[in-house]
Amino acid sequence: MTHVLACIDGSAQAAAVCDCAAWASRRLGAPLTLLHVLDQQQYPVSGDLSGIIGLGSREFLLQELATLDERRAKLALEEGRMLLDSARQRAIMAGVAQPECRQRHGDLVETLHELQDETRLLVIGRQGEDSGDAIQHIGSQLESVIRALHRPILVTPGRFAAPQSLMLAFDGSATSRKGVELLTGSPLFRDMPIHLVMVGSETGDAQAQLEAARDRLSASGFEVHIAVRNGDVEPTLHGYQAEHGIDLLVMGAYGHSRIRQFFVGSTTTSMIRTTSTPLLLLR
Structure with a gap:
């Protein structure tokens, strides 16, 4: 249990998560890991479509859809890398020497559970990128994360300032x-x-x-x-x-x-x- 683990996504709260995690990393003297998980339900790994051969005119359309899904997944992967790079630079500016970046394709809760043994503190935003603009709306996966993990979890609202009390x-x-x-x-x-x-x-x-x-x-x-x-x-x-x-x-x-x-x-x-x-x- 050595790392401060921060969940980074495309939401408006990603900056607050990064700032909060950088603060915790410095205070604890613990390495900072920035994590981006590409949702496998939203961007599934391309499967074998050979079973559709013989469907006649639909075959071409299905192949085009498969190609489109693959392109979307690649774009999402690149977007995630850009988010991680931006968060890394922000953490460095906040005084964290060598933040690590990780990107996973899968389920967020399962991924966090897999990384639990090396996690000292999890930092996560109250809202994810799919939560909409409602200020008091919470992320759809947040409760599942809280229930699944047996590590301290620091939930951040939209803005972060270093706590004084x-x-x-x-x-x-x-x-x-x-x-x-x-x-x-x-x-x-x-x-x-x-x-x-x-x-x-x-x-x-x-x-x-x-x-x-x-x-x-x-x-x-x-x-x-x-x-x-x-x-x-x-x-x-x-x-x-x-x-x-x-x-x-x-x-x-x-x-x-x-x-x-x-x-x-x-x-x-x-x-x-x-x-x-x-x-x-x-x-």
Whole structure:
């Protein structure tokens, strides 16, 4: 798990993905890999059309269509190379010494799963190139990627600015405690004020869990703020984030507790869709 892996495509968010990945690569001291996947459904590999011989007048048309598909695939491949080259130059300008470029023909989720063992952090845009222009629309494959990978995933909106503070949605679960350990040991978050926010009733147990997490982070030199807020998870977290000007949200993905459960179903889509800052999802 050594590389920061960035998904580059032809969407308007590709620049933000590149900038975010370059920032993470520098902070982590990890190599940056820029990945472009040519969708095999949109640009399939040309097949053997010998089975159509004997169809008479249709044969010529089918051959022409096959040739056209091959040309489209070649153009898409070249476009992908140009996108990667542009992203590489942008990353170099941002201070990354030797970003690597990879291009694959296949399924995005399957490709990311294959590269999972060498991935330390995945950076991906909220929208892909097929997502349209709607600002709050999310990419059709994003949820599948989140479900399939067991690596931290940093989702970027349309613009990226280096975060100066962060909030961890904390619920006392094993995932959120793991999040505390990640914050403690990762150079990605060094020198950032951290807000630990629990959504739920303000009980003695909740306060004790927050204080234990705060003490763990404080011992590592972080400035830590804790809070318990009542309300629905999504608006409560976004409200606290806006109130305190926090520009990076960290949360666990999947599970059964109140905070983690909202990552199953429509609330996941809503949370990712409505965030205006990078969102780091932990597995």
